[in-house]
Amino acid sequence: MSGLFGTDSARGLTVAELSCELAMQAGRAAAELFAGEQGGKIIVAKDGALSSAVLEAAVCAGICSSGVDAETVGELSGAAASFIVREHKAAAGIMISEATGIPGASGITIFSSDGFRLSEEMQLQIEDRIYSVSEERRRFENIGRMLSCNTAAEEYISHLKKITEISPEKINAAIVCKKGFIRKTAKTILSGMGAGVTLLDGETNSSEADIAPCNAFETLMDMVEAGNFHCGLAIEGDGSSIHAVDEKGVPVDGDTLLAIIAGYYKEKELLKDNTIVVNVMSSLGLLNFAEKKGIKAVTSGSCGRSVLDRMVEGGYNLGGGQSGHIFMTDYSPCDDGLLCGIKLLEILKATGKPLSELAGEMQKLPQISLNVRISDKGREVWKNDEKITGLIEKYENELGSEGRIIVRESSGNAPFIRVMIEGSEFSRINDIAMDIAQCIKDRCRFYN
Secondary structure (H helix, E strand, O other): OEOOOEOOOEEEEEOOOEOHHHHHHHHHHHHHHHHOOOOOEEEEEEOOOHHHHHHHHHHHHHHHHOOOEEEEEEEOOHHHHHHHHHHOOOOEEEEEEEOOOOOOEEEEEEEEOOOOEOOHHHHHHHHHHHHOOOOOOOOHHHOOOEEEOOOHHHHHHHHHHHOOOOOOOOOEEEEEEOOOHHHHHHHHHHHHOOOEEEEEEOOOOOEOOOOOOOOHHHHHHHHHHHOOOOEEEEEEOOOOEEEEEOOOOOEEOHHHHHHHHHHHHHHOOOOHHHEEEEEOOOOHHHHHHHHHHOOEEEEEOOOHHHHHHHHHHHOOOOEEOOOOOEEOOOOOOOEOHHHHHHHHHHHHHHHOOOHHHHHHOOOOOOEEEEEEEOOHHHOOHHHHOHHHHHHHHHHHHHHHHHOEEEEEEOOOOOOEEEEEEEOOOHHHHHHHHHHHHHHHHHHHHHHO
């Protein structure tokens, strides 16, 4: 894995860690790798954060200093940016945004010409170019041009409208999301299709009706339950993930949304090879649902990029996981929460069924997940500890086909082992999880 880009993007505290110099080098490296000899331009998109504007200038400076044109397209989501890269036939694209869940941090994501995030191999090549030192300096006449496009948002909105086969007329949805592109786009698209849209603010945790501040998703649940809504949609972070709330105010997670879409695709004969791609942490309920519906479930690694890589490799068109990152590659090369939300409303309209009924077709089992911190010396070696593996095997035999145990190590800088267990009785799987976690903690002390 790339040390700079991690699973899919470079992240760090703006200026302090993800500096303007680093952003400029990233722009230069992308330009040299993707457009150096082949020519073409690099699309540069950003979110509405002030820090993104600063890094945008640095990225463009790096691109142009390599003799390649940089085309800025304004404020977009990552999914919209990936669409524009492909639509404009650019050599590559760069998305600059706030880093989700890291206060004061920014992220840089690079897309290839087809709109997909870079493979691990390509990320490593970019990283090598960023950190390599060259004395070569281009002459003035080789500097690239600064181009600007002010129609990118309209192009993306038009695309989403074109791929919506059934307009969600008279479907009332409450939506919570951050201010900016997703908020404006969701309102424009859905209202234009005849849906009723009520927006809540995912940043200040209060709605346009001055709801008392609290957790935004809890506000969404209460609002949907008390109001005349068919569903609620929580489009999170940079717009790449989504969770929903049914008409009764009950949460609907990513696995359940994936099951609903897969069932609809199956019925309409839209599911390529009758297969979905799920990650290793997806629920047993989703796997059971797929088996019941005669849908094959192919398992990938735990991160979103692993799901997408497996989809591209197998030629599949639907995949995702519990976190709400859902890929619908017939329409977008990225995980797109807004696209998924529109498709969900389309399904509600087409079937005439309430979301609670659609969600109820997937029977969920109680699940518990625990993280156990380990030292760097404990990486991988715990897998060969007989006391740990023996205890896991004992409980796997005990649960049998009525549950499952997944124990896996994180790939991040702060290593931990995640213990995830599903089964019919919460109290029992909780005891099992605690026992395995304690065993890992005790045994890993030997590797400190």
